[in-house]
Amino acid sequence: xxxTTNASEEAQLTALLTDPETRRSAFTRMVGIYQEQLxxxxxxxxxxxxxxxxVLQNTFLKAWTNLDSFRGDAKISTWLYTIAHNxxxxxxQKRQAEQDMxxxxxxxxxxxxxxxxxxxxxxxxQRTLLMAIATLPAKQRQVFNMRYFDDMPYEQISEILNTSxxxxxxxxxxxAEKIADYFHNREL
Amino acid sequence: xxDWKEPDFGTRETGMKVPDGFFADFQQSLELKIDELEARKVxxxxxxxxxxxxxxxxxxxxxxxxxxxxxxxxxxxxxNPAKTTDPNAPESYMPVAEAMVENSDLSESMMLASLSxxxxxxxxxxxx
Numbered sequence: 001x002x003x004t005t006n007a008s009e010e011a012q013l014t015a016l017l018t019d020p021e022t023r024r025s026a027f028t029r030m031v032g033i034y035q036e037q038l039x040x041x042x043x044x045x046x047x048x049x050x051x052x053x054x055v056l057q058n059t060f061l062k063a064w065t066n067l068d069s070f071r072g073d074a075k076i077s078t079w080l081y082t083i084a085h086n087x088x089x090x091x092x093q094k095r096q097a098e099q100d101m102x103x104x105x106x107x108x109x110x111x112x113x114x115x116x117x118x119x120x121x122x123x124x125x126q127r128t129l130l131m132a133i134a135t136l137p138a139k140q141r142q143v144f145n146m147r148y149f150d151d152m153p154y155e156q157i158s159e160i161l162n163t164s165x166x167x168x169x170x171x172x173x174x175x176a177e178k179i180a181d182y183f184h185n186r187e188l
Numbered sequence: 189x190x191d192w193k194e195p196d197f198g199t200r201e202t203g204m205k206v207p208d209g210f211f212a213d214f215q216q217s218l219e220l221k222i223d224e225l226e227a228r229k230v231x232x233x234x235x236x237x238x239x240x241x242x243x244x245x246x247x248x249x250x251x252x253x254x255x256x257x258x259x260x261x262x263x264x265x266x267x268n269p270a271k272t273t274d275p276n277a278p279e280s281y282m283p284v285a286e287a288m289v290e291n292s293d294l295s296e297s298m299m300l301a302s303l304s305x306x307x308x309x310x311x312x313x314x315x316x
Contacts, residue, residue, distance in 0.1 A: 027222075031215055039211075043204055053214065060218055065225070122203010129197050130204075149200060176195035183197065 014072040023067060031060055034077060038084045044145040045088045047113040047134070055091050059084045074159060081160045089138055110134040132182035136175055143168055144175040 013033075016026035038059060043052040062083050063070075070079055099109055111134050114120065114127070122130075133141055142161065146152040147168075154165045161168070 024222075028215075028219065031218060035211055035214060039206065040202075043206075044202060047204075049204075049206065053210070056214065057218060057221065061221060061225070064222055117204070119205050119207060120203055121205055122201065123199075125198050126201060126203030129199060130202060132197075148195065148197075149202065179197060180195065 010076060011072075013076060014070075017067060017070065017076075018072060027064060027067070030076060030080075034080050035060075037077070038080055041081060041145070041150070042084055042088050044133075044149060045138070045142060046091065047110050047130070048117060049119045051091065051095075051113070055084070055087050058087045058091075062087065078156060078159045082162075085142060085160060088142075092138055128183060128186060129179070132179040133175075135182060136178060139163075140171050140175045143171045144179075147172050148176075 013026060013030060016022040017030065019026075035056065039052060039056055042055050042059070043049065046052050046055060059080065063080060066083075070076075074082075095109060111131060114130055114134060120127070133144060136144060139161065143157060143163075146157050146160075147154070154168050157163075157168050158165050163171075
């Protein structure tokens with residue numbers, strides 16, 4: 001499975017998606033290309049595999065029902081990442097309301113998820129890093145994940161999160177400092 | 189901020205894993221969901237035709253209306269006492285109507301109703 005598409009493949013897929021005759025088969029192809037990338041984007045935010053599977057499905061269903069509004073102005077990946085981000089945030093807010101969590105401990109749910117997650121077989125450093133990331137606010141967490149793990153350019157993150165490059169760099173900088181402090185405090 | 193060094197926390201991997209076969213299963217399940225969505229959309233767009241058919245089927249045919257009117261009229265004639273107390277009435281007059289005219293008492297009505305039509309006629313109209 002190809003993880004990325006070059007410019008001509010992107011243009012061809014966009015044309016197929018916007019044509020009612022070919023959109024269904026093009027959509028299937030698009031899912032095959034992007035499902036794994038989106039899965040990991042969501043998973044790093046939600047931690048739990050089961051929650052991620054639900055949100056991933058919601059993301060693609062939303063993409064399908066809103067295909068008419070996709071004109072090809074943005075890249076397909078950017079469009080999908082934006083939907084995935086919004087669905088993830090909506091999910092977290094809903095889960096927060098259900099769990100009746102206080103403002104002072106919004107990341108507690110994610111910490112619990114990490115402890116209980118049966119699909120984690122990383123080492124202690126990876127666990128500590130994920131727990132540190134879980135202490136960040138949702139949007140800052142997303143910025144950090146996209147930049148640190150995915151090496152995504154700031155310009156692309158800017159399009160997805162609708163935030164200026166300068167603000168993103170600042171956000172990433174503060175996120176990294178908080179994580180470093182978290183590691184430092186654990187060593188003490 | 190341009191001189192700031194990119195952080196390195198000793199790993200670029202999360203340590204999280206995905207169950208084997210998940211993506212194949214996921215895509216299959218997603219296709220089924222989309223099929224369901226599309227089928228539901230077709231059903232929702234169809235009701236204008238169905239409601240017309242249902243509306244038509246609730247209309248009674250003209251002949252059933254005419255038959256109902258005839259039945260009601262017939263019942264009215266059958267129960268109408270004025271017509272059935274005519275001495276020149278044929279033998280097939282209604283004993284119930286006769287009982288209603290001659291006797292308001294229920295027991296007598298019931299007794300009369302148990303008699304044959306001719307017995308009643310003979311008792312009332314035929315002179316010895």
